[in-house]
Amino acid sequence: MTMSLALDPNFCDLLTDSHLRVVGAPLLDPEVLQADAARWLYEDAPFCVVAHNTDADPRFVYANRAALQCFEYTWDEMTALRSRLSAEHPNRNERDVLLESVRTKGYASGYRGLRIARSGRRFWIEDVTVWNLINREGIYCGQAATYRQWQDV
Template identity: 35%
Template structure:
């Protein structure tokens, strides 16, 4: 697990530098506005430490209010939760891990789909998500991964904008 802090600025900077402009779902005039941009995004944005490996079990480090509403966790319970628990046990978790490892190698993935799990075991479907690596301050090392859950379905408790 990494000890480097994943900040909104690093999440946004990594999104803007790794994802082709035509596929970016976040934008910014300046990185100094990153906390506000992520907090007010019209969809859930979240991040976790490192990348999934046999020796690393990433934990959530950031979630905007929309992500907390979707996953139905208070911030203090969500931060530090192993991110693998956001996918249903079995096949969905295995597929998610393969996708996250591909992101670690390629830098990002577009059009991500799958079944995810809110607190209490309520399942919902990712219809369209963007996942990318979060790079350190120097833009050299991967310190985490982030996701923008642009479209979800099957979650009547959550209201999309």
Template identity: 35%
Template sequence: MSTNEQQLAWIARAAVILDSFFRLLGRELMPRSGSPSADAALLYEFPLAVLAHNTADLPLLDWVNCAAAAAFETTPERLLGRPSAATTPADATADRAQLFESIRQSGFTTGYSGTRIGLTGRRFVIEDTTLFSLQDPEGNPAGHAAIIGNIRPETTFCYKTSP
């Protein structure tokens, strides 16, 4: 795929994310400019983490913005193409499966919180997250996306001993 084709696919994927969010939640994620390329650039720089995966049996991340890459302690280029399940710690896979079953039934969920893992192995918590199904312009399933409202370090405990 040429660079121009890649850029057009990236712009189209951003439009699918924005259009699906509007269709399911009844509101815009961000103000739209009327230009798909400008909207894609705005979504890429959006202050909340945005990421999406495709419909493969083992879904791969196929769209991430700068905030999402920062949350996972990497660059967008290094995050793209990774299995989305790899962003969830092994001890949270049952929670993730239950989450996606809920999304399959209703199309979206809001207010989700859960633990994720960055590429460095650091665990963190995502909060106030909206996850939703994606549909292409023809109405076909096109994966899922997440808009992460808040990111914080995972709580750690410090046990003090008596002096």
């Protein structure tokens, strides 16, 4: 199991710093110590966080444990998955429109979308915030999403 980004403090910093700069709000509770942030976000966060890369057909590069449980994948399975496959085919156009809007505007919040788990279980993700991962040098590194609520269909 290669979990290179799961506990990577630099990737955690990219997630949290870009969320703060792009969305204008902290991703993590200020009580979480910076030194422990990567472990806490991956292992203990009570909300889901996923991120995909900049490929033409983006692939997930990160999913915390809450998201892995929600989607019913292992780390290796999730990080091999093209992110478009997290939505069923009829719902992919809506997802594509959202991601293109985020790409040009920086972020979107309040999104609700239908997703599919590995088992085929369908579920709504609700009050989702999606943002561009932009590093401190201004380089676009992909997109990330976070949500605290989901419910089975």
